[in-house]
Amino acid sequence: MEERELNQTQDIPEVLPILPLRETVVYPQMLIPLIVGREKSIRLVEDALSGNKLIGMCMQKTPVEDPTPDDIYRIGTVGIIVRSLRFPDNTLRLFVQGLQRIRVIEFLETEPYFKAKVEVIEEKVEKTVEIEGMMRNLLNLFQKMASLIPQFPEELLINAMNIQEPGRLADFIAFNTNLNINEKQEILETIDVKERLQKVTYYLTRELEILEIANKIQNEVKNEIEKSQKEYFLRQQMKAIQKELGEIDPREMEINELRQKLQEAKLPPEAMKEAERELERLSLMPPGSAEYTVTRTYLDWLISLPWAISTEDNLDIKRAEEILNEDHYDLEKVKERILEYLAVRKLKSDMKGPILCFVGPPGVGKTSLGKSIARALGRKFVRISLGGIRDEAEIRGHRRTYVGALPGRIIQGIRKAESNNPVFMLDEIDKLGSDFRGDPAAALLEVLDPEQNNAFVDNYLGVPFDLSKVMFIATANVLYTIPPALLDRMEVIELPGYTEYQKMGIAKGFLIPRQLKEHGLEKEQIEFSDDAIRKIIREYTREAGVRNLEREIASIIRKVAKGIAEGSITEKVIVKVEDVPKYLGPEKYTYGMKGEKDEVGVATGLAWTEAGGDILFVEALVVEGKGNLILTGKLGEVMQESAKTALSYVRSKLKDLNVSYELLEKADIHVHVPSGAIPKDGPSAGVTIATAIASALTRRPVKKDIGMTGEITLRGKVLPVGGIREKVLAAHRAGLTAVIMPKENKKDLEEIPEEVKKEITFYFVEHADEVLNLALLEVKESAEQRNPERIG
Numbered sequence: 001m002e003e004r005e006l007n008q009t010q011d012i013p014e015v016l017p018i019l020p021l022r023e024t025v026v027y028p029q030m031l032i033p034l035i036v037g038r039e040k041s042i043r044l045v046e047d048a049l050s051g052n053k054l055i056g057m058c059m060q061k062t063p064v065e066d067p068t069p070d071d072i073y074r075i076g077t078v079g080i081i082v083r084s085l086r087f088p089d090n091t092l093r094l095f096v097q098g099l100q101r102i103r104v105i106e107f108l109e110t111e112p113y114f115k116a117k118v119e120v121i122e123e124k125v126e127k128t129v130e131i132e133g134m135m136r137n138l139l140n141l142f143q144k145m146a147s148l149i150p151q152f153p154e155e156l157l158i159n160a161m162n163i164q165e166p167g168r169l170a171d172f173i174a175f176n177t178n179l180n181i182n183e184k185q186e187i188l189e190t191i192d193v194k195e196r197l198q199k200v201t202y203y204l205t206r207e208l209e210i211l212e213i214a215n216k217i218q219n220e221v222k223n224e225i226e227k228s229q230k231e232y233f234l235r236q237q238m239k240a241i242q243k244e245l246g247e248i249d250p251r252e253m254e255i256n257e258l259r260q261k262l263q264e265a266k267l268p269p270e271a272m273k274e275a276e277r278e279l280e281r282l283s284l285m286p287p288g289s290a291e292y293t294v295t296r297t298y299l300d301w302l303i304s305l306p307w308a309i310s311t312e313d314n315l316d317i318k319r320a321e322e323i324l325n326e327d328h329y330d331l332e333k334v335k336e337r338i339l340e341y342l343a344v345r346k347l348k349s350d351m352k353g354p355i356l357c358f359v360g361p362p363g364v365g366k367t368s369l370g371k372s373i374a375r376a377l378g379r380k381f382v383r384i385s386l387g388g389i390r391d392e393a394e395i396r397g398h399r400r401t402y403v404g405a406l407p408g409r410i411i412q413g414i415r416k417a418e419s420n421n422p423v424f425m426l427d428e429i430d431k432l433g434s435d436f437r438g439d440p441a442a443a444l445l446e447v448l449d450p451e452q453n454n455a456f457v458d459n460y461l462g463v464p465f466d467l468s469k470v471m472f473i474a475t476a477n478v479l480y481t482i483p484p485a486l487l488d489r490m491e492v493i494e495l496p497g498y499t500e501y502q503k504m505g506i507a508k509g510f511l512i513p514r515q516l517k518e519h520g521l522e523k524e525q526i527e528f529s530d531d532a533i534r535k536i537i538r539e540y541t542r543e544a545g546v547r548n549l550e551r552e553i554a555s556i557i558r559k560v561a562k563g564i565a566e567g568s569i570t571e572k573v574i575v576k577v578e579d580v581p582k583y584l585g586p587e588k589y590t591y592g593m594k595g596e597k598d599e600v601g602v603a604t605g606l607a608w609t610e611a612g613g614d615i616l617f618v619e620a621l622v623v624e625g626k627g628n629l630i631l632t633g634k635l636g637e638v639m640q641e642s643a644k645t646a647l648s649y650v651r652s653k654l655k656d657l658n659v660s661y662e663l664l665e666k667a668d669i670h671v672h673v674p675s676g677a678i679p680k681d682g683p684s685a686g687v688t689i690a691t692a693i694a695s696a697l698t699r700r701p702v703k704k705d706i707g708m709t710g711e712i713t714l715r716g717k718v719l720p721v722g723g724i725r726e727k728v729l730a731a732h733r734a735g736l737t738a739v740i741m742p743k744e745n746k747k748d749l750e751e752i753p754e755e756v757k758k759e760i761t762f763y764f765v766e767h768a769d770e771v772l773n774l775a776l777l778e779v780k781e782s783a784e785q786r787n788p789e790r791i792g
């Protein structure tokens with residue numbers, strides 16, 4: 001009742017004590033708590049309490065301690081003190097009910113407190129439709145704001161809905177919205193109600209926008225957190241439930257199991273640290289994720305590697321010798337070298353040995369020697385082929401960041417070996433490639449370098465693995481394509497091809513017994529005659545090694561085994577020479593490739609190929625022309641030059657050879673080397689070409705039983721060549737009885753088996769004149785033998 005009475009303007013005296021407020025704005029009709037601490041203000045309140053309890057309240061422009069009238073806003077509020085409490089620190093707590101806006105007209109007194117002449121600001125508005133609409137809008141916004149603030153008190157909303165007067169609604173909402181103090185004063189000073197509604201609407205809209213954005217951000221963050229937290233909580237709950245039930249979390253079990261396996265694998269400290277890190281990551285990943293699988297695979301690799309598993313070496317040299325002999329025929333020098341190697345190993349166990357490299361044509365037993373070494377030493381045997389590898393990552397692995405990454409072949413081989421000291425065969429080291437994907441040879445160097453390979457880092461593993469106990473053996477068909485840096489690290493052991501005699505021995509002593517065993521037959525059931533074996537060697541295979549020989553033998557044994565199994569064969573089978581075509585079909589090669597008769601313009605050369613040695617025929621023909629040299633037969637650059645040199649040499653000898661110079665002027669010389677489709681190169685056919693040309697020009701036939709090799713210079717000097725052993729074996733195989741070779745190659749004959757040397761006459765020459773004398777027959781081709789088209 002009192003309040004209503006006081007609402008009347010006339011009840012407000014013209015002069016009021018003015019309480020300066022710091023950072024507080026009091027609106028009419030609002031009940032607000034105030035703390036009064038300044039001495040002057042306490043005095044003011046005390047005086048008011050003993051009178052009509054009415055006070056004027058105006059905010060200070062700045063919150064100074066002792067304001068002057070100039071520091072005080074002129075628009076304020078008149079209010080009535082509803083309650084006051086004195087606190088022990090002498091401050092007063094007041095509850096003041098705001099009544100109406102006032103305007104300070106003039107300060108009358110400043111001591112003991114401010115007193116001023118005031119005027120009450122009347123507020124009368126007509127509630128137009130516009131005002132009504134603005135009110136409703138404001139209420140809506142207020143409601144919206146309430147919905148965005150979680151702990152918003154509901155009664156504030158209800159109060160707001162119950163306010164009828166537009167000015168009061170604006171004040172109420174401004175009071176309860178997060179406006180800054182200057183904005184609150186601005187609203188107080190906005191006397192025009194419509195304008196006040198507009199301003200409050202503006203501020204409320206701004207506040208709403210801020211709230212909405214904040215809410216959106218909050219929601220997004222919350223969602224993120226919620227997702228991972230939900231999972232975490234669920235997991236924790238599951239754990240708790242499982243614990244309660246006496247079960248173990250399968251995931252935890254898996255991780256524990258992995259940890260135990262890692263410990264059992266005895267990883268070195270650096271690898272263990274990495275493994276622990278990955279385990280930690282694994283425990284935080286969702287099990288179905290791709291990343292989980294990647295990490296799990298990596299850990300499996302770490303577990304499966306033989307970090308601490310070594311086999312014990314058996315260094316009994318006698319036994320090793322027995323094993324090598326048991327598996328291989330002959331190869332005495334090679335075996336001796338291997339035994340020496342093992343003996344040194346025995347004396348010096350930590351020997352950083354040279355890496356052995358077996359070089360030789362296919363099928364000569366390189367791989368099987370490696371296997372025998374492993375067997376003799378009691379080590380595991382693994383083999384990888386390097387043929388055609390161009391990508392360094394094949395050796396060293398891909399980084400784990402690649403999809404589907406795996407360790408390189410070295411580490412894969414080690415895993416296969418299940419021990420860290422296997423005999424590790426690197427096949428076809430001569431076929432390594434290199435391109436933009438890096439140089440595999442460089443990676444291999446690191447593998448083979450005893451100084452570095454105790455800490456070989458595979459890109460996938462990312463931690464070092466000790467390869468120093470591995471015994472590496474490389475194999476190659478040829479030496480010259482092996483990168484020099486690699487070759488430098490290796491000790492080359494050459495295994496040239498076998499002679500027919502040796503092949504016989506291998507077939508009888510090793511291949512046939514082995515094939516019998518593999519087909520489940522006894523030697524009482526089948527026997528090969530020597531002639532039959534020889535026929536197979538000569539007419540069904542043409543190779544330096546014995547791989548095809550073994551295949552053909554297996555093919556015969558298979559057919560016999562089939563017959564026995566079917567019951568069509570009941571007696572011991574003796575494979576005789578005439579039976580061979582029955583089993584293997586018509587012969588594949590004609591034996592004795594040597595020429596059938598002494599011929600003009602055809603010389604027999606000796607060539608060296610990847611499959612061992614071979615003989616080749618050089619044909620020369622004098623045809624009508626203008627003194628040109630025609631070369632055919634896919635000759636390489638070196639061979640072409642060699643042919644030109646040979647021709648020039650022969651030209652310089654025309655007089656000695658009794659050939660007229662005019663003949664050459666009217667003729668071209670055509671040199672051809674069959675087989676035309678196979679590329680040929682090298683300088684060693686020099687003497688052969690010279691012989692063929694000389695024969696063609698002189699019409700003196702070349703002896704068919706002589707094979708020859710040697711590089712030729714313009715002056716006719718004969719220079720040494722390579723591959724003598726293979727060439728001589730090929731000559732022997734082809735049935736030649738004499739071989740002409742450079743004098744400087746005489747030393748190479750040492751490596752040639754006695755049985756071959758016995759059957760061949762060797763001529764060692766220094767000059768091509770000697771070659772012509774040896775190879776050309778004295779008699780000229782008779783007139784009837786002459787081809788009518790030929791000239792000269």
Ligand SMILES: Nc1ncnc2c1ncn2[C@@H]1O[C@H](COP(=O)(O)OP(=O)(O)OP(=O)(O)O)[C@@H](O)[C@H]1O
Nearest residue numbers: 327328329362363364365366367368506510546547
């Ligand atoms: N001296 C030998 N005594 C007994 N068997 C042999 C002999 N040489 C080779 N062999 C046999 O010949 C077959 C082929 O040999 P191996 O596979 O070792 O050849 P390789 O030289 O490694 O050939 P490639 O270069 O093609 O790998 C094997 O079965 C092997 O046992």
